[in-house]
Amino acid sequence: xxxxxxxxxxxxxxxxxxxxxxxxxxxxxxxxxxxxxxxxxxxxxxxxxxxxxxxxxxxxxxxxxxxxxxxxxxxxxxxxxxxxxxxxxxxxxxxxxxxxxxxxxxxxxxxxxxxxxxxxxxxxxxxxxxxxxxxxxxxxxxxxxxxxxxxxxxxxxxxxxxxxxxxxxxxxxxxxxxxxxxxxxxxxxxxxxxxxxxxxxxxxxxxxxxxxxxxxxxxxxxxxxxxxxxxxxxxxxxxxxxxxxxxxxxxxxxxxxxxxxxxxxxxxxxxxxxxxxxxxxxxxxxxxxxxxxxxxxxxxxxxxxxxxxxxxxxxxxxxxxxxxxxxxxxxxxxxxx
Amino acid sequence: xxxxxxxxxxxxxxxxxxxxxxxxxxxxxxxxxxxxxxxxxxxxxxxxxxxxxxxxxxxxxxxxxxxxxxxxxxxxxxxxxxxxxxxxxxxxxxxxxxxxxxxxxxxxxxxxxxxxxxxxxxxxxxxxxxxxxxxxxxxxxxxxxxxxxxxxxxxxxxxxxxxxxxxxxxxxxxxxxxxxxxxxxxxxxxxxxxxxxxxxxxxxxxxxxxxxxxxxxxxxxxxxxxxxxxxxxxxxxxxxxxxxxxxxxxxxxxxxxxxxxxxxxxxxxxxxxxxxx
Numbered sequence: 001x002x003x004x005x006x007x008x009x010x011x012x013x014x015x016x017x018x019x020x021x022x023x024x025x026x027x028x029x030x031x032x033x034x035x036x037x038x039x040x041x042x043x044x045x046x047x048x049x050x051x052x053x054x055x056x057x058x059x060x061x062x063x064x065x066x067x068x069x070x071x072x073x074x075x076x077x078x079x080x081x082x083x084x085x086x087x088x089x090x091x092x093x094x095x096x097x098x099x100x101x102x103x104x105x106x107x108x109x110x111x112x113x114x115x116x117x118x119x120x121x122x123x124x125x126x127x128x129x130x131x132x133x134x135x136x137x138x139x140x141x142x143x144x145x146x147x148x149x150x151x152x153x154x155x156x157x158x159x160x161x162x163x164x165x166x167x168x169x170x171x172x173x174x175x176x177x178x179x180x181x182x183x184x185x186x187x188x189x190x191x192x193x194x195x196x197x198x199x200x201x202x203x204x205x206x207x208x209x210x211x212x213x214x215x216x217x218x219x220x221x222x223x224x225x226x227x228x229x230x231x232x233x234x235x236x237x238x239x240x241x242x243x244x245x246x247x248x249x250x251x252x253x254x255x256x257x258x259x260x261x262x263x264x265x266x267x268x269x270x271x272x273x274x275x276x277x278x279x280x281x282x283x284x285x286x287x288x289x290x291x292x293x294x295x296x297x298x299x300x301x302x303x304x305x306x307x308x309x310x311x312x313x314x315x316x317x318x319x320x321x322x323x324x325x326x327x328x329x330x331x332x333x334x335x336x337x
Numbered sequence: 338x339x340x341x342x343x344x345x346x347x348x349x350x351x352x353x354x355x356x357x358x359x360x361x362x363x364x365x366x367x368x369x370x371x372x373x374x375x376x377x378x379x380x381x382x383x384x385x386x387x388x389x390x391x392x393x394x395x396x397x398x399x400x401x402x403x404x405x406x407x408x409x410x411x412x413x414x415x416x417x418x419x420x421x422x423x424x425x426x427x428x429x430x431x432x433x434x435x436x437x438x439x440x441x442x443x444x445x446x447x448x449x450x451x452x453x454x455x456x457x458x459x460x461x462x463x464x465x466x467x468x469x470x471x472x473x474x475x476x477x478x479x480x481x482x483x484x485x486x487x488x489x490x491x492x493x494x495x496x497x498x499x500x501x502x503x504x505x506x507x508x509x510x511x512x513x514x515x516x517x518x519x520x521x522x523x524x525x526x527x528x529x530x531x532x533x534x535x536x537x538x539x540x541x542x543x544x545x546x547x548x549x550x551x552x553x554x555x556x557x558x559x560x561x562x563x564x565x566x567x568x569x570x571x572x573x574x575x576x577x578x579x580x581x582x583x584x585x586x587x588x589x590x591x592x593x594x595x596x597x598x599x600x601x602x603x604x605x606x607x608x609x610x611x612x613x614x
Binding site: 138215278300 | 414529
């Protein structure tokens with residue numbers, strides 16, 4: 001399959017640009033195991049660190065380890081350092097190249113994720129966040145995606161300024177927050193040998209759950225989440241509109257006040273009285289604070305992800321329905337003969 | 338000593354063992370480590386493992402047991418349900434040193450199992466074997482112990498199989514490994530469809546051979562074939578067509594809505610960025 005090298009044209013000025021991520025089978029299986037176990041026990045996201053190294057234009061992920069759940073008694077920094085030191089004893093790559101997180105339907109965009117990735121990317125240049133889609137993989141389609149923040153997103157986060165002007169200057173929108181980096185999976189020959197051994201032990205029909213025809217439950221869940229997000233976005237839009245109306249009204253008030261002032265001054269000039277002192281217009285009409293645009297942008301990004309997933313899901317369900325139609329037609333054709 | 342233990346291993350464990358073997362120090366021939374998992378009603382389910390540095394000399398063996406304890410504690414923070422259930426080693430035989438190590442592990446857990454993965458590929462296979470230690474000897478005499486093989490099999494979560502199938506694609510013909518990307522949904526369904534069609538062709542070929550009396554008919558296969566053909570639900574053509582068109586209409590409608598939402602989002606984005614103060 002041709003790898004999408006489109007990401008390389010987005011960061012031309014960065015020489016160490018990562019064009020793709022290469023994952024070892026071991027790291028993939030560990031991520032799958034950890035996220036699956038977490039999703040079975042509780043609904044919190046599973047997070048962990050990725051270890052590997054950077055080779056030319058690719059980021060190799062050779063191992064990973066999970067983070068313990070948030071607990072005040074435990075020190076996360078210490079756990080990480082401890083773990084990495086121990087892994088180094090057994091010759092595992094100890095260069096921390098990113099982190100992974102599980103997500104429902106690949107819906108990962110949130111303020112905390114932006115913040116974490118920002119910190120990672122400023123301390124380690126090439127770090128990526130790998131998102132594992134729990135529900136989709138449980139249905140039978142393994143989904144691992146790697147993302148990096150765009151330079152514009154980093155600049156925006158640094159300024160901590162989310163007004164519309166700032167966003168317009170940076171030309172940033174919900175689509176240019178993250179850039180997806182293609183992932184490839186690679187295994188050493190010895191691992192391949194091991195896998196051929198294992199595949200003899202697993203019956204052929206396992207792992208065919210993705211051919212399941214049932215669509216209602218999945219679609220219901222996804223559409224419900226989509227509706228919630230759209231409601232949220234609607235609220236944000238209403239807030240923004242209200243703000244804009246206030247600004248317009250304030251402008252009109254200001255204008256009227258200035259006119260009145262000018263008229264009064266003209267009347268006084270006629271009567272030879274001193275004009276009224278010029279008052280600061282802005283103190284009378286305090287400017288309203290601009291609502292920050294970060295939340296609407298994040299919600300818009302989430303809605304975008306949801307609609308993409310829904311389209312993908314529907315397209316493959318359609319394919320499966322057509323398959324059954326072909327089989328059924330073949331059966332009918334035979335009966336009619 | 339329960340000899341009716343069965344050992345079930347998750348694929349992650351095997352990946353980890355192979356990786357540890359590949360990363361071993363230049364002077365070691367073998368790597369060992371701890372197995373983590375659960376023991377339930379005579380079935381040991383091994384869900385995780387890690388490597389323990391060790392050195393083997395002619396007559397003694399040193400393993401860093403503090404290290405093993407520390408890593409086990411660290412792992413408990415993430416997954417409190419995993420306990421030490423035994424230990425693993427690479428290679429195809431059980432040596433004298435193994436009994437020393439096994440003795441240590443029997444102090445850590447009640448009934449340690451010993452798993453070996455034959456990375457030296459003796460006999461052109463990578464054998465996976467499991468052993469338990471059985472005491473033997475004459476009473477009142479010197480007691481010894483013997484490693485007895487037990488049944489070992491593979492167990493997996495559903496997503497693990499999916500991951501495994503994807504990783505399996507890295508095996509290319511001729512023994513070279515290649516890279517594979519996680520597939521888009523539609524591509525996966527298409528691949529499954531072509532798999533089904535090639536499998537059906539094979540079955541048809543076999544049937545032709547039997548009909549032409551070139552091959553002997555087999556009762557068991559015949560029964561399976563009958564099951565296969567009757568697996569398709571018996572629906573009247575019209576009701577199937579109705580259900581089919583209803584399904585297609587639903588899905589198409591949802592696709593339209595989703596694309597509509599995406600377009601609206603992009604419009605909204607342009608508009609909000611255009612507004613000036």
